[in-house]
Amino acid sequence: MAAEHVIVTSTTDSETAARELAATAVEERLGACAQVVGPVTSVYRWDGEVRTDQEWRVEIKTTAGRVPALTERIGQLHGYDLPEVIATPIVGGSAAYLSWLGTETAG
Numbered sequence: 016m017a018a019e020h021v022i023v024t025s026t027t028d029s030e031t032a033a034r035e036l037a038a039t040a041v042e043e044r045l046g047a048c049a050q051v052v053g054p055v056t057s058v059y060r061w062d063g064e065v066r067t068d069q070e071w072r073v074e075i076k077t078t079a080g081r082v083p084a085l086t087e088r089i090g091q092l093h094g095y096d097l098p099e100v101i102a103t104p105i106v107g108g109s110a111a112y113l114s115w116l117g118t119e120t121a122g
Contacts, residue, residue, distance in 0.1 A: 018079060018104030018105055018106060019078060019079055019105075019113070019117075020076070020077070020078055020079065020104075020105040020108075020113050020116055020117070021076075021077060021078070021079055021082060021102040021103060021104055021105060022074050022075065022076055022077075022102070022103045022105060023046070023074075023075045023077055023082060023085055023086070023089075023100060023101070023102050023103075024072060024073070024074050024075075024099065024100075024101045024102075024103065025072070025073050025075075025089055025093070025098055025099050025100055025101075026055070026057060026070040026071065026072050026073070026098075026099050027070060027071050027073065027093070027094070027095075028068070028069075028070060028071075028094065028095070029071065030051065030053065030054075030071050032071070032093075032094060033051045033053065033071035033072070033073045034051055035092070036049075036073050036089065036092055036093070037049035037050070037051055037073050037075065039088070039092060040073075040075045040077075040085060040088070040089075041075075041119075043088065044081075044119065044120050044121070045075070045077060045081050045084055045085040045088055045120065046075035046076055046077040046081070046085060046120065047076050047077060047115065047116040047117075047118075047119035047120050048075075048076050048116075048119075049073055049074060049075040049076070050073070050074045051071055051072070051073055052071065052072040052073075052074065053069075053070060053071030053072055054069045054070065054071060055069070055070055055071070055072055056068075056069060056070075057069075057070045076105075076116055077116070077120050078116065078117055078120050079102075079104075081120050082102050085100075086100045086102075
C-alpha cells in the first residue's frame, strides 16, 4: 500500500534559498510545513569530481498527491542544475497531525 503522506527533501547552497523554498512550498499549499536544517556538509560527485560543500536541507511534509506539483515547483525555484528531490513515505504518526497535513495541502 502506498503512503498517503511523505517528507520531500531537497538541499540548497544557502540558508536564504532554503528558507525561500520552504516558505513558497507552504504559501502555495504544496506542503503543510517545512523545516530548514543546516548547515550540513554534503559530499558528492559532480562533473567527474568529488566535491564537498556546505548546504542547507529543506524537509517539506506533504501528501503523496502533492509530490508531482511540489517537485515541479522545486525545479522552477532551485538554483541547481539538478536539484535533489526525494520523497520518503511517512508510514505512521499522529492521526491528528496527519489529518492536519492533509487539510493544509488541500489546495
